[in-house]
Amino acid sequence: MKRLRVTAAVDGESAPAFYGMLADSPRVAETHLLEWNTTSEGVETVLFGIRGDPGQFAAAAPQTDGIGSVTLSPASGEWTYALVDTRPLSTSLFAAIHRARARPGLVVRKPIVYRDGEMHFRVVGESDALQAALAEGPEAMDVRVESVGTFRGALDHPGTRLSERQREALAAAHDLGYYERPRGATHEDVAAALDCAPSTASRHLQAAEAKLVDAALDEFGPAV
Template sequence: MRYAKCVIIPDDEGLHPLDRRIADHPDVTRELLYNVNLLADETIVALYRFSGKRTVLESILSESPMVNQYQLSSADGEHHAYIHLEAHDRLVGLLSMLRQFEFIYDTPLEFTRRGGLRVTMIGDVKSFQAAVPDVPDGIRLKLLKTGRYEPNTDRLFSQLTARQQEILRTAVDMGYYDVPRAVTHDDIGEELGCTGGTVGGHLRKIESTILTQIVP
Protein backbone atom coordinates (compact mmCIF):
# COMPACT_ATOMS: atom_id res chain seq x y z
CA MET A 1 0.00 0.00 0.00
CA ARG A 2 1.48 3.33 -1.10
CA TYR A 3 0.85 6.94 -0.19
CA ALA A 4 1.49 10.37 -1.63
CA LYS A 5 1.74 13.27 0.80
CA CYS A 6 0.93 16.54 -0.92
CA VAL A 7 -0.44 20.04 -0.36
CA ILE A 8 -3.60 21.13 -2.15
CA ILE A 9 -3.02 24.77 -3.05
CA PRO A 10 -6.04 26.75 -4.29
CA ASP A 11 -5.80 30.15 -5.93
CA ASP A 12 -7.27 33.28 -4.30
CA GLU A 13 -10.83 32.00 -4.73
CA GLY A 14 -10.16 29.06 -2.39
CA LEU A 15 -11.62 25.57 -2.50
CA HIS A 16 -15.13 26.79 -1.68
CA PRO A 17 -16.65 30.28 -1.10
CA LEU A 18 -17.43 29.51 2.55
CA ASP A 19 -13.95 28.15 3.21
CA ARG A 20 -12.44 31.27 1.64
CA ARG A 21 -14.57 33.59 3.76
CA ILE A 22 -13.57 31.82 6.97
CA ALA A 23 -9.91 31.79 5.95
CA ASP A 24 -9.98 35.56 5.37
CA HIS A 25 -11.50 36.42 8.76
CA PRO A 26 -8.93 37.41 11.42
CA ASP A 27 -11.01 36.15 14.36
CA VAL A 28 -11.42 32.53 13.21
CA THR A 29 -8.72 29.99 12.34
CA ARG A 30 -9.19 26.73 10.44
CA GLU A 31 -7.33 24.04 12.38
CA LEU A 32 -8.25 20.66 10.88
CA LEU A 33 -10.61 19.12 8.36
CA TYR A 34 -11.63 15.81 9.90
CA ASN A 35 -13.67 14.65 6.95
CA VAL A 36 -15.29 15.85 3.73
CA ASN A 37 -17.70 13.84 1.60
CA LEU A 38 -19.41 14.37 -1.74
CA LEU A 39 -23.07 13.35 -1.66
CA ALA A 40 -25.14 11.98 -4.55
CA ASP A 41 -26.70 15.41 -5.26
CA GLU A 42 -23.18 16.93 -5.34
CA THR A 43 -23.72 18.83 -2.10
CA ILE A 44 -20.90 18.39 0.41
CA VAL A 45 -20.72 17.53 4.09
CA ALA A 46 -17.63 18.41 6.10
CA LEU A 47 -16.43 18.19 9.69
CA TYR A 48 -14.05 21.01 10.68
CA ARG A 49 -12.18 22.08 13.78
CA PHE A 50 -11.86 25.83 14.22
CA SER A 51 -10.42 28.09 16.88
CA GLY A 52 -11.34 31.67 17.63
CA LYS A 53 -14.57 33.51 18.37
CA ARG A 54 -17.66 31.31 18.25
CA THR A 55 -19.95 34.30 17.67
CA VAL A 56 -18.00 35.26 14.55
CA LEU A 57 -18.06 31.69 13.24
CA GLU A 58 -21.80 31.40 13.87
CA SER A 59 -22.38 34.67 12.04
CA ILE A 60 -20.43 33.50 8.98
CA LEU A 61 -22.20 30.14 8.86
CA SER A 62 -25.70 31.49 9.41
CA GLU A 63 -25.35 34.29 6.83
CA SER A 64 -23.76 32.22 4.04
CA PRO A 65 -26.14 31.16 1.24
CA MET A 66 -23.78 28.22 0.60
CA VAL A 67 -24.62 26.59 3.97
CA ASN A 68 -27.66 24.32 4.04
CA GLN A 69 -27.27 23.53 7.73
CA TYR A 70 -24.62 23.39 10.42
CA GLN A 71 -24.06 22.21 13.98
CA LEU A 72 -21.42 23.53 16.38
CA SER A 73 -19.84 22.00 19.48
CA SER A 74 -17.39 24.14 21.47
CA ALA A 75 -14.94 23.62 24.34
CA ASP A 76 -11.82 25.50 25.49
CA GLY A 77 -11.88 27.89 22.54
CA GLU A 78 -12.06 25.06 19.98
CA HIS A 79 -15.13 24.57 17.79
CA HIS A 80 -16.12 21.41 15.93
CA ALA A 81 -18.49 22.17 13.07
CA TYR A 82 -20.58 19.80 10.98
CA ILE A 83 -21.49 21.71 7.81
CA HIS A 84 -23.70 20.73 4.88
CA LEU A 85 -22.57 22.84 1.91
CA GLU A 86 -24.15 23.67 -1.42
CA ALA A 87 -22.39 22.26 -4.48
CA HIS A 88 -19.47 24.25 -5.87
CA ASP A 89 -17.71 23.27 -9.10
CA ARG A 90 -14.16 23.46 -7.78
CA LEU A 91 -14.58 21.35 -4.64
CA VAL A 92 -16.97 18.96 -6.40
CA GLY A 93 -14.36 18.49 -9.13
CA LEU A 94 -11.60 17.77 -6.62
CA LEU A 95 -13.66 15.26 -4.65
CA SER A 96 -14.88 13.62 -7.85
CA MET A 97 -11.26 13.18 -8.96
CA LEU A 98 -10.35 11.49 -5.67
CA ARG A 99 -13.29 9.14 -6.05
CA GLN A 100 -12.59 8.41 -9.74
CA PHE A 101 -9.03 7.32 -9.04
CA GLU A 102 -10.08 5.39 -5.90
CA PHE A 103 -7.97 7.41 -3.48
CA ILE A 104 -8.47 7.24 0.26
CA TYR A 105 -7.23 10.25 2.17
CA ASP A 106 -5.87 9.88 5.68
CA THR A 107 -7.59 12.10 8.21
CA PRO A 108 -7.47 14.64 9.67
CA LEU A 109 -6.35 17.00 6.89
CA GLU A 110 -4.23 19.92 8.09
CA PHE A 111 -4.41 23.54 6.95
CA THR A 112 -1.07 25.18 6.21
CA ARG A 113 -0.16 28.72 7.22
CA ARG A 114 -0.44 29.85 3.61
CA GLY A 115 -3.95 28.52 3.15
CA GLY A 116 -3.22 25.14 1.58
CA LEU A 117 -4.49 21.79 2.75
CA ARG A 118 -1.96 19.07 3.61
CA VAL A 119 -3.29 15.63 2.74
CA THR A 120 -1.97 12.07 2.60
CA MET A 121 -3.59 10.18 -0.27
CA ILE A 122 -3.47 6.39 -0.16
CA GLY A 123 -3.79 4.31 -3.32
CA ASP A 124 -2.02 2.95 -6.38
CA VAL A 125 1.16 4.81 -7.43
CA LYS A 126 0.14 4.85 -11.10
CA SER A 127 -3.13 6.51 -10.11
CA PHE A 128 -1.25 9.44 -8.56
CA GLN A 129 0.45 10.16 -11.87
CA ALA A 130 -2.74 9.71 -13.90
CA ALA A 131 -4.76 12.00 -11.62
CA VAL A 132 -2.60 15.12 -11.96
CA PRO A 133 -4.06 16.26 -15.32
CA ASP A 134 -7.57 15.96 -13.84
CA VAL A 135 -6.98 18.41 -11.00
CA PRO A 136 -9.58 21.21 -11.41
CA ASP A 137 -8.53 24.63 -12.70
CA GLY A 138 -7.49 26.96 -9.90
CA ILE A 139 -5.99 24.17 -7.80
CA ARG A 140 -2.38 23.03 -7.72
CA LEU A 141 -1.00 19.86 -6.13
CA LYS A 142 2.44 20.13 -4.56
CA LEU A 143 3.92 16.67 -3.99
CA LEU A 144 5.92 16.41 -0.76
CA LYS A 145 6.86 12.73 -0.67
CA THR A 146 5.71 9.23 -1.50
CA GLY A 147 6.34 5.90 0.15
CA ARG A 148 4.86 2.83 1.76
CA TYR A 149 1.90 3.74 3.91
CA GLU A 150 2.10 2.98 7.62
CA PRO A 151 0.03 4.87 10.21
CA ASN A 152 2.29 6.93 12.48
CA THR A 153 2.27 9.39 15.34
CA ASP A 154 1.87 12.45 13.08
CA ARG A 155 -1.85 11.76 12.92
CA LEU A 156 -2.21 11.65 16.71
CA PHE A 157 -0.13 14.80 17.23
CA SER A 158 -2.16 16.73 14.65
CA GLN A 159 -5.34 16.08 16.66
CA LEU A 160 -4.03 18.18 19.55
CA THR A 161 -4.80 21.89 19.68
CA ALA A 162 -1.99 24.34 18.90
CA ARG A 163 -1.64 25.13 22.62
CA GLN A 164 -1.56 21.44 23.54
CA GLN A 165 1.13 20.80 20.93
CA GLU A 166 3.22 23.65 22.36
CA ILE A 167 2.87 22.35 25.93
CA LEU A 168 3.65 18.75 24.95
CA ARG A 169 6.74 19.77 22.95
CA THR A 170 7.98 21.87 25.86
CA ALA A 171 7.34 19.09 28.39
CA VAL A 172 9.24 16.56 26.28
CA ASP A 173 12.13 18.96 25.55
CA MET A 174 12.50 19.85 29.25
CA GLY A 175 12.53 16.21 30.35
CA TYR A 176 9.10 15.83 31.92
CA TYR A 177 8.79 12.31 30.51
CA ASP A 178 12.37 11.30 31.30
CA VAL A 179 13.00 8.57 33.88
CA PRO A 180 13.52 9.91 36.47
CA ARG A 181 11.41 12.97 35.70
CA ALA A 182 13.58 16.07 35.27
CA VAL A 183 11.01 18.87 35.73
CA THR A 184 7.66 19.61 37.36
CA HIS A 185 4.45 21.19 36.10
CA ASP A 186 5.57 24.45 37.70
CA ASP A 187 8.89 24.38 35.81
CA ILE A 188 7.07 23.95 32.50
CA GLY A 189 4.57 26.65 33.44
CA GLU A 190 7.38 29.09 34.19
CA GLU A 191 8.85 28.41 30.75
CA LEU A 192 5.48 28.95 29.04
CA GLY A 193 4.21 31.81 31.16
CA CYS A 194 1.33 29.97 32.82
CA THR A 195 0.63 28.15 36.09
CA GLY A 196 1.64 24.60 36.92
CA GLY A 197 -2.04 23.76 37.33
CA THR A 198 -2.74 24.87 33.78
CA VAL A 199 0.11 22.71 32.49
CA GLY A 200 -1.15 19.70 34.45
CA GLY A 201 -4.68 20.11 33.11
CA HIS A 202 -3.46 20.30 29.52
CA LEU A 203 -1.16 17.28 29.92
CA ARG A 204 -4.01 15.18 31.31
CA LYS A 205 -6.18 16.08 28.30
CA ILE A 206 -3.28 15.34 25.93
CA GLU A 207 -2.65 11.96 27.52
CA SER A 208 -6.36 11.13 27.38
CA THR A 209 -6.55 12.02 23.67
CA ILE A 210 -3.51 9.94 22.74
CA LEU A 211 -3.72 6.96 25.08
CA THR A 212 -7.37 6.18 24.42
CA GLN A 213 -6.52 5.79 20.73
CA ILE A 214 -3.53 3.48 21.11
CA VAL A 215 -4.79 1.12 23.81
CA PRO A 216 -6.75 -1.76 22.18
Protein backbone atom coordinates (compact mmCIF):
# COMPACT_ATOMS: atom_id res chain seq x y z
CA MET A 1 0.00 0.00 0.00
CA LYS A 2 1.39 3.39 -1.04
CA ARG A 3 1.04 6.87 0.39
CA LEU A 4 1.32 10.17 -1.44
CA ARG A 5 1.66 13.72 -0.24
CA VAL A 6 0.17 16.02 -2.87
CA THR A 7 -0.11 19.73 -3.65
CA ALA A 8 -2.64 20.93 -6.20
CA ALA A 9 -3.14 24.40 -7.66
CA VAL A 10 -6.17 25.49 -9.67
CA ASP A 11 -6.10 27.95 -12.55
CA GLY A 12 -7.70 31.07 -11.12
CA GLU A 13 -10.03 31.59 -14.06
CA SER A 14 -11.33 28.02 -13.75
CA ALA A 15 -11.64 27.88 -9.97
CA PRO A 16 -15.16 28.00 -8.50
CA ALA A 17 -15.79 30.98 -6.23
CA PHE A 18 -15.90 28.75 -3.16
CA TYR A 19 -12.46 27.34 -3.92
CA GLY A 20 -11.15 30.90 -3.97
CA MET A 21 -12.71 31.49 -0.56
CA LEU A 22 -10.98 28.41 0.82
CA ALA A 23 -7.56 28.83 -0.73
CA ASP A 24 -7.04 32.37 -1.95
CA SER A 25 -9.04 34.86 0.10
CA PRO A 26 -7.24 37.94 1.44
CA ARG A 27 -9.34 37.65 4.61
CA VAL A 28 -8.61 33.97 5.30
CA ALA A 29 -5.02 32.87 5.95
CA GLU A 30 -5.80 29.17 5.55
CA THR A 31 -8.65 26.70 5.74
CA HIS A 32 -8.52 23.07 6.85
CA LEU A 33 -11.09 20.53 5.71
CA LEU A 34 -11.34 18.37 8.82
CA GLU A 35 -14.22 15.94 8.25
CA TRP A 36 -17.02 15.28 5.79
CA ASN A 37 -20.24 13.29 5.72
CA THR A 38 -21.96 12.31 2.46
CA THR A 39 -25.75 11.86 2.33
CA SER A 40 -27.83 9.85 -0.11
CA GLU A 41 -29.25 13.11 -1.51
CA GLY A 42 -25.87 14.19 -2.89
CA VAL A 43 -25.24 16.70 -0.10
CA GLU A 44 -21.98 16.67 1.82
CA THR A 45 -21.77 18.26 5.25
CA VAL A 46 -18.18 19.41 5.67
CA LEU A 47 -16.39 20.60 8.81
CA PHE A 48 -13.85 23.34 8.10
CA GLY A 49 -11.37 25.05 10.37
CA ILE A 50 -10.93 28.70 9.35
CA ARG A 51 -8.00 30.90 10.30
CA GLY A 52 -9.14 34.34 9.31
CA ASP A 53 -12.42 36.25 9.06
CA PRO A 54 -15.23 33.71 9.68
CA GLY A 55 -17.98 36.31 9.35
CA GLN A 56 -17.04 37.15 5.79
CA PHE A 57 -16.76 33.44 4.99
CA ALA A 58 -20.20 32.64 6.44
CA ALA A 59 -21.86 35.55 4.65
CA ALA A 60 -20.31 34.96 1.23
CA ALA A 61 -20.17 31.16 0.98
CA PRO A 62 -23.95 30.55 0.56
CA GLN A 63 -23.91 32.95 -2.39
CA THR A 64 -21.53 30.67 -4.33
CA ASP A 65 -22.47 27.71 -6.53
CA GLY A 66 -22.95 24.43 -4.71
CA ILE A 67 -22.94 25.84 -1.18
CA GLY A 68 -25.94 25.74 1.16
CA SER A 69 -25.99 26.67 4.80
CA VAL A 70 -22.96 27.67 6.89
CA THR A 71 -22.99 27.30 10.68
CA LEU A 72 -20.14 28.81 12.68
CA SER A 73 -18.84 27.75 16.07
CA PRO A 74 -17.63 30.29 18.62
CA ALA A 75 -14.04 31.30 17.87
CA SER A 76 -11.34 29.21 19.57
CA GLY A 77 -8.19 31.31 19.59
CA GLU A 78 -7.28 32.17 16.01
CA TRP A 79 -9.48 29.38 14.60
CA THR A 80 -13.22 29.22 13.98
CA TYR A 81 -15.02 26.08 12.84
CA ALA A 82 -17.78 25.93 10.24
CA LEU A 83 -20.26 23.23 9.20
CA VAL A 84 -21.00 23.74 5.52
CA ASP A 85 -23.62 21.92 3.45
CA THR A 86 -22.28 21.48 -0.08
CA ARG A 87 -23.38 19.93 -3.36
CA PRO A 88 -20.00 18.95 -4.86
CA LEU A 89 -21.48 17.74 -8.14
CA SER A 90 -22.88 21.17 -8.99
CA THR A 91 -19.53 22.54 -10.25
CA SER A 92 -17.22 20.78 -12.68
CA LEU A 93 -14.07 21.17 -10.56
CA PHE A 94 -15.55 19.87 -7.32
CA ALA A 95 -17.34 17.11 -9.24
CA ALA A 96 -14.02 15.95 -10.69
CA ILE A 97 -12.38 16.05 -7.26
CA HIS A 98 -15.34 14.13 -5.83
CA ARG A 99 -15.02 11.41 -8.50
CA ALA A 100 -11.29 11.04 -7.87
CA ARG A 101 -11.82 10.87 -4.12
CA ALA A 102 -14.60 8.28 -4.49
CA ARG A 103 -12.48 5.94 -6.61
CA PRO A 104 -12.20 2.41 -5.11
CA GLY A 105 -8.77 1.46 -3.81
CA LEU A 106 -7.75 4.75 -2.22
CA VAL A 107 -8.50 7.01 0.72
CA VAL A 108 -7.90 10.74 0.99
CA ARG A 109 -6.70 11.46 4.50
CA LYS A 110 -7.68 14.55 6.43
CA PRO A 111 -7.01 17.36 6.91
CA ILE A 112 -6.99 18.90 3.46
CA VAL A 113 -5.20 22.24 3.78
CA TYR A 114 -6.05 25.24 1.57
CA ARG A 115 -3.80 28.31 1.42
CA ASP A 116 -1.99 30.58 -1.02
CA GLY A 117 -4.15 29.34 -3.89
CA GLU A 118 -3.25 25.68 -3.35
CA MET A 119 -4.62 22.61 -1.64
CA HIS A 120 -2.40 20.13 0.21
CA PHE A 121 -3.46 16.60 1.09
CA ARG A 122 -2.39 13.00 1.59
CA VAL A 123 -3.65 9.87 -0.14
CA VAL A 124 -3.23 6.21 0.77
CA GLY A 125 -4.11 3.35 -1.54
CA GLU A 126 -3.22 0.80 -4.16
CA SER A 127 -0.71 1.91 -6.78
CA ASP A 128 -3.07 1.47 -9.76
CA ALA A 129 -5.89 3.40 -8.07
CA LEU A 130 -3.56 6.24 -7.10
CA GLN A 131 -2.14 6.52 -10.60
CA ALA A 132 -5.61 6.48 -12.16
CA ALA A 133 -6.91 9.16 -9.80
CA LEU A 134 -3.97 11.43 -10.60
CA ALA A 135 -4.38 10.86 -14.33
CA GLU A 136 -8.08 11.72 -14.20
CA GLY A 137 -7.63 14.94 -12.27
CA PRO A 138 -9.33 18.10 -13.58
CA GLU A 139 -7.54 19.77 -16.49
CA ALA A 140 -7.62 23.08 -14.64
CA MET A 141 -5.72 21.58 -11.72
CA ASP A 142 -1.93 21.33 -11.62
CA VAL A 143 -1.07 18.38 -9.35
CA ARG A 144 2.39 17.89 -7.82
CA VAL A 145 3.33 14.76 -5.90
CA GLU A 146 5.57 16.01 -3.09
CA SER A 147 6.51 12.62 -1.66
CA VAL A 148 5.83 8.93 -2.23
CA GLY A 149 6.38 6.07 0.16
CA THR A 150 5.00 2.96 1.78
CA PHE A 151 2.11 3.44 4.18
CA ARG A 152 3.27 2.41 7.63
CA GLY A 153 0.02 2.48 9.58
CA ALA A 154 0.61 2.68 13.32
CA LEU A 155 4.27 3.43 12.68
CA ASP A 156 3.19 6.95 11.69
CA HIS A 157 2.75 7.87 15.36
CA PRO A 158 5.57 10.30 16.21
CA GLY A 159 6.68 8.22 19.18
CA THR A 160 7.52 5.31 16.90
CA ARG A 161 10.10 7.45 15.07
CA LEU A 162 12.31 7.34 18.14
CA SER A 163 15.11 4.83 18.48
CA GLU A 164 15.10 2.66 21.58
CA ARG A 165 17.96 4.69 23.07
CA GLN A 166 16.24 7.99 22.30
CA ARG A 167 13.10 6.77 24.04
CA GLU A 168 15.14 5.67 27.06
CA ALA A 169 16.80 9.09 27.21
CA LEU A 170 13.45 10.90 27.12
CA ALA A 171 11.99 8.61 29.77
CA ALA A 172 14.97 9.11 32.07
CA ALA A 173 14.91 12.88 31.57
CA HIS A 174 11.20 13.02 32.28
CA ASP A 175 11.50 10.89 35.45
CA LEU A 176 14.38 13.00 36.73
CA GLY A 177 12.56 16.29 36.24
CA TYR A 178 14.70 17.50 33.31
CA TYR A 179 11.64 19.02 31.62
CA GLU A 180 10.26 20.69 34.73
CA ARG A 181 10.55 24.42 35.39
CA PRO A 182 12.80 25.09 37.16
CA ARG A 183 14.75 22.21 35.66
CA GLY A 184 15.20 19.41 38.16
CA ALA A 185 18.04 17.53 36.44
CA THR A 186 20.98 18.05 34.09
CA HIS A 187 22.47 16.22 31.12
CA GLU A 188 24.89 14.69 33.60
CA ASP A 189 21.99 13.27 35.63
CA VAL A 190 20.40 11.80 32.53
CA ALA A 191 23.78 10.39 31.48
CA ALA A 192 24.22 8.71 34.87
CA ALA A 193 20.79 7.08 34.55
CA LEU A 194 21.67 5.85 31.06
CA ASP A 195 25.23 4.87 32.02
CA CYS A 196 26.73 6.93 29.21
CA ALA A 197 28.70 10.14 28.69
CA PRO A 198 26.88 13.48 29.14
CA SER A 199 27.58 14.36 25.50
CA THR A 200 25.94 11.10 24.43
CA ALA A 201 22.88 11.76 26.60
CA SER A 202 22.63 15.27 25.17
CA ARG A 203 22.82 13.91 21.62
CA HIS A 204 20.05 11.36 22.27
CA LEU A 205 17.79 14.02 23.80
CA GLN A 206 18.36 16.51 21.00
CA ALA A 207 17.65 13.91 18.31
CA ALA A 208 14.48 12.74 20.05
CA GLU A 209 13.25 16.27 20.67
CA ALA A 210 13.86 17.23 17.04
CA LYS A 211 11.74 14.32 15.80
CA LEU A 212 8.87 15.19 18.13
CA VAL A 213 9.01 18.89 17.26
CA ASP A 214 8.96 18.09 13.53
CA ALA A 215 5.85 15.97 14.06
CA ALA A 216 4.14 18.64 16.17
CA LEU A 217 4.78 21.38 13.60
CA ASP A 218 3.69 19.30 10.59
CA GLU A 219 0.26 20.58 9.55
CA PHE A 220 -0.75 17.02 8.72
CA GLY A 221 0.58 15.51 11.93
CA PRO A 222 3.05 12.64 11.59
CA ALA A 223 4.28 11.94 8.06
CA VAL A 224 2.66 9.00 6.30
